[in-house]
Amino acid sequence: MEGANMANAMTDKTVKTFLDELASNAPAPGGGSVAALSGALGAGLISMVCNLTLGKPKYAAVENDIAALVKKSESLRKELANLLEEDVQAYTILNTTMKMPKDTDEQKTVRAKAMDKALKAATDVPMRVAEACVNVMALCPEATAKGNSNAVSDVGVGILMAEAGLRSAALNVLINLKIVKDEKFVSDNRKKLDNLLSGKPALRDEIYNLVVTKL
């Protein structure tokens, strides 16, 4: 299931099929894919607000700032769409590894090593989703201040999606860390995750409330 053929397996599906497969008992897509998608939707909305601002005489003074902003949001949108695919791949490998035989001591050793590797990879992907979502959130104050005021509600939706993506990714990091045996890996990743989550619900509510006052 790895490699070039899988590259766009999920994002090449229709929205309808994605939702149908999500709702099914198939191993993927699941919450990890939704976390990445949520972040990508947030980044896409920031890009949209920028694209509705660029070239408008009323916003000529902030043209360069908005051009710089949309570069960042587009880069994050692509990163998050790729992470959606990577999450499915990592989860598929983990799922296959879990089914490896563990009858003999040798099998147990081989399986334990493979599980360690697969679990760390399956933790790494949502951690990168969490980081990218934090980076999307960081674009929202400037988008609210300088973006087309007719689209200010879309910045609000953008930060809601990015923050939901961040905390969704966090749940997927935690569910994997629960069974990782390498204690240093667990404590390092918990610390990293705590730092990413710190202050983000407050930032979300600050921007959301600011957007509401502008409506």
Place this chain on the structure above:
Amino acid sequence: MEGANMANAMTDKTVKTFLDELASNAPAPGGGSVAALSGALGAGLISMVCNLTLGKPKYAAVENDIAALVKKSESLRKELANLLEEDVQAYTILNTTMKMPKDTDEQKTVRAKAMDKALKAATDVPMRVAEACVNVMALCPEATAKGNSNAVSDVGVGILMAEAGLRSAALNVLINLKIVKDEKFVSDNRKKLDNLLSGKPALRDEIYNLVVTKL
């Protein structure tokens, strides 16, 4: 742009195309569509957790409850996917109506009447999205308590998506109400929205924190 041909216009696009068009300066999809999609993703995750529970001997005691739960989540998922399409249609009509001529008094009268109708329709859709998201959130406590414990993080992601969908829909209701002239319609809808929003961030955090303790 109305009618059967538009029925699945958005959800028949690939996830990649949906994200590309979201990020562009095209009038749709925008924040309203993302609100409905976020709710549908939340509902889909609750369905997934139910489908990973049904038929498992370990969960035989809750089989009937879970069967009833997945009926509700699937109904809400379909409703929210339809609302995604309806939002695009309502927004497209509103966008066209805004461009109607307003040079003569007669044109002004015709346009004002059309704007009133289009704005009320464009308010009604996100209000129904908000209601459906609240209904998705209401399924989460039971899904957390009775669903397959291996998928508990997916209930957590589900409630995050449903609550982000609710507040995203709220922003889309408010941006339209801002320019509706019918004062009774505005105050009735503000009241309805306040009721829908009331207590929901607390419910989201309660379920999220409960899920974290189970990881």
